[in-house]
Structures are given as structure tokens and as C-alpha cells.
Amino acid sequence: MIRAASLAFLSLLPFSAAIAQATPAAPANVFGYHDFAAQAKWDKAFLAIPDAKLAGQHLKILTSAPHWASSPEDYKTAQYVEEKFKAAGLETHIVPYRVLLNKPVKIVVEAFGASGQKLMSGPTPEHVDPAVDGGDPFQDDPRILPAFNGSSPSGDVTAEVVYANYGTLADFKKLDELGISVKGKIVLVRYGNNFRGVKVYIAQQRGAKGVLIYSDPADDGYFRGDAYPKGAYRPESAVQRGSTQFLPIYPGDPETPGVASTVDLPDSQRIPADKLQNNQPSIPANPLSYKDAAPILRALAGPGVPHDWQGALPFAYHLGGDKAVTVHMHLEQDIALRTIWDVVGTIEGSDPAQKDDWVVAGNHRDAWVYGAVDPNSGTAAMLETVHGLGDLLKQGWKPKRRIVVCSWDAEEEGLIGSTEWVEQHQEPLRHAVAYFNTDVGVSGPSFNAAAVPSLKQFVSEVTYEVPSPKGGSVHEQWVKDQREQATSSRRSRPAADASRPEAALDVKIGTLGSGSDYTPFIQHTGVPSTDIGSDGPYGVYHSVFDNYNWFIRNADPTFVYEQQQARVFGLEILHMANADVLPYDYSLYGREILGYLDDARQQATRAGLQLDFTAAQAAAERFAKAGIAVHTRQVAATGNEAALNHALREAETALLDPDGLPNRPWYRHTIYAPGEFTGYAAVVIPGVTEAIDVPDAARAKAQIVALAAALSRSAAILEGAGK
């Protein structure tokens, strides 16, 4: 994934004694089913199939070579996935797209001191001592590309260096306060806190000449625990590659926003490469290990940093901005149209009235290098999910709705494979009932999920049926993990959270921001989405060391969490494919939106804006009320519910604003978007809150109107649903 795994959204939740159970049993009733008994039988048959050992084999084969998107090795992984899909009985195709990707030809980053002495000549290849803690068997493969940033242009720049902490908007504003300009400078920032493309986006807006992004040991290195190969954290030479695309503007092939980059797309429908300023940085950026960043940071002069800008390198950090350090970055990128390959497998639906209401599930396959965790722990699990679906088909099972399983390519460069496919299938996806994503399937033993509010209860519910390798059900362990995480955390839960609507669930389920393939589904197309995985300490993200050896030493040596992941992912598909009534919970959705409005009102007050929220508040209350009412009708419904289901699905589409967000029309969802200045983290009711952030009262007013309209549209649909 292009987003680093995080346990940050975990928080204290009351432990529900009711769910403590020795072994998971199918629940008597599940939201969406008139009678769960038949489904429970199929669930049981399904759960028996995903195999830990086979998942391990998939993972080993998929990660045997570096398989960067568009490479021959990437194509081989596509063929492997195609073969497994077909073996399971899925109608399967490799779907190519032609998309713009940069590939590093030559990367030079070197630093000089005030008197011209060389401080560092890099980048240093990623390497651990083969004689210590078993070394690493994968690090010497000649096919490994030098560490680079996706979407970086070529460039040859020399400039003084300014350290800008995480490169958030607040960090750059702090530099302004301190009188340090980044204009004409190379900005050195550390990974973390926001999407790396946003770091470059802000630096570029402020006139920086280039950006270096390094991994501070405070964030995923020794400060967190032992470094690989002794432990799970980032060793000194390890680099985090990654895209610096301006993802919050739009994802996918930079040349074709809103249009699918099919192999036969005429050039006339592409934005010329020299007119991509909206989405592609104009200044060069490159990642660094802390081994290479340390000599620069150590030599930086200028004022000492604000206290919370200090990282874990063993010296006091300085802001720079003087002549103490000069860096020369020379990046030669081969930026060209390259072919990538999604793999798409289909199981037809059997209900004539609902067979075109797709259930889509997906995971990306491309990796910056080996990608054992990111993404192929997800791929290996998904293949065992498909294995299970195949066996069910042989046993006579039939899904009501069409199931579409996708192996995306070029996610790492900016969600490209998924975005192009979604852009190509806008019409059928208007009534797709769900998109289930998994990216990092397994980096450790802690199950985690994010979802649109209407599917939070749904995700929670499927985990009751799946056994955990730790005993009991996945759900039980999920609750327990969150409780322990909260107890051991130094940060206590913000008091305000206790009254939050999600407190109605006994697990905290995150909000979908961006950084993985659900973005084109939910935020561009309005397909209700979830994202699941099983997390743990994972410091080697996007480095050479995210490989099979790291995985079996740190994440899941016996692949039992792979098996768990395959099972949970599979139950999501099974339940959504055959539910009588679509199990969307608009009542929780409504409560969450009311909370967002409360926050926005407070935010406006703090910003000194006089905004009239009356219309949006009334619409949100109407939506919330309609959500509660339709929930009752969903529970009570009997017989063929195609019309109710159609309306339930339409209610999500109605939350899209066809005009999209200001300055980024590709993002059309009025409730969720990746933040313009966060990238990964969701901004809620984004049109409104980002206008308040500016602050821009006129824009905020217009966005309140748009939000109220969307909520009213959706409420009206819900009011009519099932009547």
C-alpha cells in the first residue's frame, strides 16, 4: 500500500463480556438475513478451506523476486494469480492498462559541509551485515531498483538544506514563524504523520528546489524496538520508497483523470506529460535511509529545532537554512507509458434481479521491491479466499450477486490499476453493493479494519465467526487487543470520544482516508467500502527488507494469520453476495455525520467564521432519522427485497456531489476524502472543513449548501426505501 500501516486509531473501548467465547460459533441471526441458518452452513463449509500452508506457498512464490509494477516479474505474478483464479473456477482475465510511470535511471544524493568537504555520498544500498542475526538472503538481488520516489521528475539541483520535521502544513508554518524560508532550499523531512506526496506538495508551493524524505529511527527504527534482522524495525540503511503523486488531487494514471488508460486510449484523450502540474510534482524528491540522512542532520547549523521535531538520532537537530550543509541531488528518471496488469476474476450472480449488483473484492499485487507484507500478504490470503470460493462452487453454492475479485497493479504509484479499472466501469459500479479491500493483509497478529459507517457493523459481525489463532474468535481478540493497546498507551482516550457514535460498536473501526485501492470506489464512485488486515510491529515498509525472510521471522511464521485473513475476507464476500437485505447501517452513518457537523461548527467558531449550519444540520438530522427508520424496515423485511436493496445502495450514491470538491473534482464524496494536507488521513465532510481551514467563508457556505443537498437527496431515498 502507499500508506504505512498504523495502529494509531486504536483506542479504549469497553470490553463486552457477552462476546467472550471459547470457540466461535455461527450467530443465530445476522443483519441482512431473514434466516441465517442456510448461510451459516455455507460459512462453515467455506471456513474449512483456506489453508495456512498454501497461503505461505503463495507468499513465497509471489515474493521470490522484486516485482515493481510493469516489470517482467510483475507480469509473472499476474500470471500466477490468473492461474489460481482460473483453477478456482473464476472467469478470469489479465486486464492491461498503459500508464505513466517513472523508473530511476540514476540517483545521486550527496552532501557537502561548509568548507566543501563531502559529508555523504549516496544513496547507500540497503544492506545488513550478513554475519549478524542471520543477515538477509534477499538484499543482493541485482533486479532491485535504487530507492526512489514515484512521480518524482528528473532533476539536478544543488542547494542548502532546511529540516522541516514531518513536512506537515503546521511544520512549514512553524518554520515561517521561526523566520526560516525554504525558498530555493532542499527540504529534508522525515517520514510519518502525512502522505509523502503532501510533504512535496507543500514544499513545492513554498518554493523549495527539492525534497529528501528520510526514515527517522524515532518513527520506525530502533526507538521503537530492535531493528531487522534482530527485530521487526527498520535498520539503518533501509529506505522507504513511495509515491509522491499529489494523491489528494486525484489518483490513478496522471494523464487520465476520470478516464480509463486502456491500451487503445488515443493520445488525444491524455493530458500531455508537460501539463500534469495538478497531480505530479515539479521538483525532484528522493527517499533516504537514516544512515544517509544522519550526516546531513548532524552537520546542519542554524537554530535548534522545536522540542517535538527532535528525532532519535544521537545528536541535537537543527533547522539549517544557512551554509552549513549543501546537498546535490541528481535524479534521472525514465518517465514513460508502461503496461500494467490487473487480474480480474468473476463468479456470476444467480439472482436475476440482483446479479448485476457486483460485490467487488481486491488487493494490489505490485510491490516496491519484494512486498512480502505490502501487498502480497494480502494477495496470498486473497488467493486462499478464492480457493475457498472455488470449493464452495464445486459444492453447489451459488452467489445471488456477481462476485468480482481483483488483483490490482501499480497501486504503489498512486492507486493506478484500481483507479483505471473503476474509471472504466463507472456504470456497473453505480450499483455495486460493496468493495472489500485488503492491502497489508498481515504484518502481525492484531486484526484491524476501516470502513464506511454503513458497513462498520457488517465488518464487526463477520469476525464473530472466524477463529483466532490466539483462541476464541477474531472479534474477541480484536476487542482485547484494542483494550490492551489503550491501557498500555500513554495517551488516554480523548474524553469527547466516549460520546462518539462508533462507541455503539465494541470495536473501534477506522475511517477510510486514502492510501489504498478503496479510494476510487468510495470517494469517486460511492461504492460502500471496507479495508481489513492484521497488524503488528512493521518497520521495513517499502524497503528491500519487506521480504519473505522478514515475514516469517516477524509477522506470521506459520501463516495462521494469513488463514484468518483469508477467512474474514471471504466471509465479507459471502455475506454481501447473498444477503437478503443489504446490511447497510444508515443509523450509525447518521450519527457519525451529526458528530462531524458538531466538530465543524466548533472549528468554524475557532476560526472566527460566522457560518449558518442550519440547512446542513436539518438535512443531517433528517438523514439520521431516515437511517433509523429504514433500519427497522431492513430488519422486518421479508421476501424479495431487490427494490429496497436498490434504494439502500442509491442512498450512498446520493452522497456524491457530481461537481466534486473545490479544486479536486475527481473526489466526489461529500462525507469522506483524503485531506488535501494529510493525504492518508480522511477529512470528513471535506468540502466544508477544508474551506473553514483556509479559512474561506464563501467557499464554506457553498459547501454547506452542497452537503445539505447531498444529505437531503440521500435522506429522501432512505425515506422511500422499502415502503
Next chain:
Amino acid sequence: MIRAASLAFLSLLPFSAAIAQATPAAPANVFGYHDFAAQAKWDKAFLAIPDAKLAGQHLKILTSAPHWASSPEDYKTAQYVEEKFKAAGLETHIVPYRVLLNKPVKIVVEAFGASGQKLMSGPTPEHVDPAVDGGDPFQDDPRILPAFNGSSPSGDVTAEVVYANYGTLADFKKLDELGISVKGKIVLVRYGNNFRGVKVYIAQQRGAKGVLIYSDPADDGYFRGDAYPKGAYRPESAVQRGSTQFLPIYPGDPETPGVASTVDLPDSQRIPADKLQNNQPSIPANPLSYKDAAPILRALAGPGVPHDWQGALPFAYHLGGDKAVTVHMHLEQDIALRTIWDVVGTIEGSDPAQKDDWVVAGNHRDAWVYGAVDPNSGTAAMLETVHGLGDLLKQGWKPKRRIVVCSWDAEEEGLIGSTEWVEQHQEPLRHAVAYFNTDVGVSGPSFNAAAVPSLKQFVSEVTYEVPSPKGGSVHEQWVKDQREQATSSRRSRPAADASRPEAALDVKIGTLGSGSDYTPFIQHTGVPSTDIGSDGPYGVYHSVFDNYNWFIRNADPTFVYEQQQARVFGLEILHMANADVLPYDYSLYGREILGYLDDARQQATRAGLQLDFTAAQAAAERFAKAGIAVHTRQVAATGNEAALNHALREAETALLDPDGLPNRPWYRHTIYAPGEFTGYAAVVIPGVTEAIDVPDAARAKAQIVALAAALSRSAAILEGAGK
């Protein structure tokens, strides 16, 4: 001081626009004066005298050699102070005491790896590279004692090592949870969070064989800023010396609790050296630099540490407790009765009715090495205060009350010089009206104070008259500093604080815990006390590098904060010596105590104790009400107020419990004591709260009774005062 300087008590406070003024002017009215005009004239005359340059000269002379308590160089500093006191016209004596002090003869600390290889052989002498950043001109003096801990016994122990973070009670309990025993081990702890004697106290109770206390760069080294000589923070070889006396049991000469160790005290009145278990550790302890601690920490095996136990050394910390590291500590201490020298200067009082109501002011003079900041920045300022008092005397000024200025010795070993003197003068001190302490007079530009609640308003008030080198008054800058500190702090102010009684003041004034010479005054004797100083980044506490060179590079190059300190300290004395009505604010005192009771009730609930607070609550409310009423009478009073003043002073004495605290009867104050498990930090209504902590319901009940009785006694006195 034996306590590290801290800005931790700073917090967000509303900025009072009313006090913004270009230059400070004497206020028209000051609490305690019928008519402030006459006093304002003397204040003005006084403020003109303390001289920055002279303060710098005092500092340079006082810190020209290491002057550990009882050393010949220490005696020379006593003579210097005596000479200056006498020159100002004070009746001055050097007052000797004979007290038990340990002096290191031989200190060996060495570490070995699992296969017996030597990891470290120390302690390494404190030394910075003379060629870098100007080096340090003081570090090579042969009179510097090796770094050691006061009160450590001799010992020769060899054991495996366990890392116990800061060595707080919570840290040791966490080790229990993790199944790591410290029994028979050498415990390696880092400085910070609690008093070092408490670290040893807990380790000893749990069967440790020895304790090593090191300075982690996270706490006062490069993680905070540049190390000396480039910056103000601790360089890698610098060691924090310090007492490991069990100060929370009792301070002073270990052999004479409650009794003055005069030179002629017969041995029969001393506790024999082998029966000092209450106050002196039985296991050896020694401080280490992080240079010496790093090889041990790096080699430690066992489980990784909890996240917040990780320091700033560049590797992942482990708990140890296995065979990975063995340490050999061989300490030879010469433990003997040694002579120390207080210097006491007196100005007689002129009011026959109140001349025996002493105003005492003091600062210690002894240092672990050079002590430029701790304590001689305070001594230099105090000498300029005395200079000012002397000039006033020549101008015809007369204090109503006797002024006693004290230069304490052997504070570093456990507040010994002050404690012995206080124990010797119990009778006159029963009606001493105040003790004004300064220890670290200046380590930087941020004025700070702690005080008993009745004197918080008083301290705040004197700072309006003193100009700040930053412009405006000290008070104005104090408010501003606290506001900025709060803004830049990542920790937001706890919401509960907003309703705290001290919010009535526009500056936050700390609570007196322990770690400096006010302890025998307030907590043993009930003399209302304050502690003031001017703080800044100060990472060389108790090391060789706390010297004149550090001071002029980091703290106060032109001694203008020395001058400020002399002025504020002097105004405290002037105002208290001549106030018509003693300016004690019992109304704030009452509100604070009511807050403490609220907290204790909540604490009891959390601990599951059923305690009846009714009597204490009623007594506290009565005390608070009496405080408000007497405040009105204080403001309205006219004429000779000796009787009112006597009662006001008696109200503080009434808060003492003659039986003292459980297990530590030397501490008699029912509202304030150093915490048994914190040492530095005050525990409020200590009898009650520490009983709840145990938890011990019976003891808590008895202590609630004692507290109620003290508050009732005091309230009754206040009710009668001035009637």
C-alpha cells in the same frame, strides 16, 4: 540544590492585559500595608543597589575551585560570604556543625558481556574535547572528586543488570508484571521523574544488590538540545552526582533527626552509624554518564522495554535480567563526621512587639563541584541582596522584624546545614514570619516560583516592581513566559486545572515539595516559605560542567538575571520585614485545600476505599471561610497589628501535627510533604493520600481525623484573629 531545576509546572494562564506596562512602577497599594508610599520609597532605593557586575564577580570567586561541603575550599567560600555580610553591616557568624558525610576513596564500575569480555571500565572522567567549541577550562582540576552518590555505603558487588527506567514505584511494579525480578541484581535506572534517593529506596526494598543511576540523553542531553560546550545540555561524559539519602523519611545529619548536630553534641545523642537504616541506604549506588551506561544498555538482552522506557541512545533498549551483562561495582567510601559551616547574618528588628518574629532568607553555598548554577548563582544574587540591605541601613532604613540571612552548607548531602540550624532554633522559628529560599538563582531567563499558598499572592506582588532585562516588569515577563511555554507545549493543560484555585493568580506558582532548604522550615516547623529562581535550559546539573564557563555561555553572560534575582529576593525580605499586617492569603490556602480533598476523595474511590471525609471536609470549609473573613480584616486593619499578626502566623503552626506523618514523624505538616515515593514532588495532605495509595483504610481514617483536627485548630485561630 539536590533537586533538578524544572519548568514542568508551567502551564497555560490567561494573559492579563492590565499588567502590560513599559517600565515597572511601584503599585499604589500592596496587601499588608496601610499605606504603601513609604515602603515604595525604600523599595526604589533598594532596587538601585544590586549590581550585575558585582554579582558576576561574586560568582567567579565563589566558583573558582570545587567546594564540596566540609572541604577547605568550602570553608573559603564561607569566609567570603562572611566578609560580604559583615561589610553590609550584618551581625555575622560562621556556624559549624559536625555531620556524617561520605567521601569517595575509590570508585570502580565495570561491565562484562556474556562471555566475560569487558564492555566498559569506568567511571570515565568527565571531559570534553578541548579542541571543539572552546572546550572547558575547569575540567582538569585535580581537586574534583570522582562522581559519586551522597549517602552510598561502601560495597563490592557483582551481579547481572536489570534496566528499570526511572526507578519509580510504577516502573518497579511494571517489572513485576513483566516477570523480571530485581532481587540480587544491580538495577540500572535513569535520572529523572523522582528523587534519586527514592530510586535506591525502592530498589533496596525489592532486594537489589546495587543501583547505577545514569543520565539519559533523552532527559537532559542531546535529545533536548546541543550539548556543552556547544550548547547548554549534558555532554556524554558528564555525570549527575547527588544524594541518595532517604530524604522523604527525614533530611539533615542522618545521625540526629530532630536534634542539631552542634560541634559539642555528645555521641550519646547520635544514632550509631550502624543503625541508620531509616535514612541511609544499605546498598551501594553510583551515578554514571551515558558514555559509561551505553555499553551496558546496548548489551542488555531480555525482553524489549515498554515503549515509554526507551531513551535517546541509538539502539533499542532491553530489560536485561539475564546473563547478557554482569556489572562489578566496587565503592570505597570514607564515611565520617565532618565539619560544615553555615554563615548566618542578622539585622535586628526595630519594633519591640515584633522584632523577634524573624524573616529568614537563605541559599546554600556548597556544591558537588563548582556549582556555578547550583547553588552559587543564588549565592551571588543573595550577596547583592545583602549589599542592598546594607546600603539601606546606611540610609537610615530600619526593619520592624529581625532579618536573618543564611548561607547553608551541605545542602547537597541532604539539606544538612539548614536542617541542623532549624533544629537548633525551633523555639524562635515558631514565630518566624517567613523563610525565603533561593537555590538555583539563575540558570536562564524564565522567572519561576513555588510557595505555600498563603504566600503565592505575596511572591507575585513583589515581581511587579522589579524591571526585567527583557523589558517591562518581571511579573509581565513571567506571565508571558508561562503563556508561551503553554502554547509551545505538546501537552495541553488538563481541563480540570481551569477551575483550580491558583487560577485566581495570573501566574502559576508551584507547590513546595522538597529538594532544597525550605523543607525544614515549612514541613518540620511550619514557617511559611517561598522558593524563587530564574530558569533556562540546564543540562549540566551536578556535573563538573556546572561552572563559570558554562554559566557565562548559557545562563546569564551579563549577570542581569543575577541582578533581577537579587532584587526580587530583596523585595521579599523588605516587604515581609516591614509589612503592617502579615500578607498571608488564607483564602487561597483554603481553596487549595478543598481541591486537595476533592482529589483525595476521587483517589479513594478509584482505590475502592470507603472513607468518610465528612469531618475533614467540614474543617476545610471552616478553614476556607475563616480565611476569607480574616482577609477582609487584614485589608481593613489599622494601627498596631501585632496581635493579628501573631494569630495569622499561629494559623500555619496549627497545621502541624505534633505526631508527624506515619513512619516519618520528622515531617509534621498536614498539608505538604515530599512524597515517600517521589522525594522531590510534594504530596498534598500527605497523611491521607499516601494511606490511600497503599491502600490502608485504617491509616487513612486516622489521618483524616488528624487533618480535620489541624484544619479546625487553624480555623479557630483565624476566626479569632484581629477581632
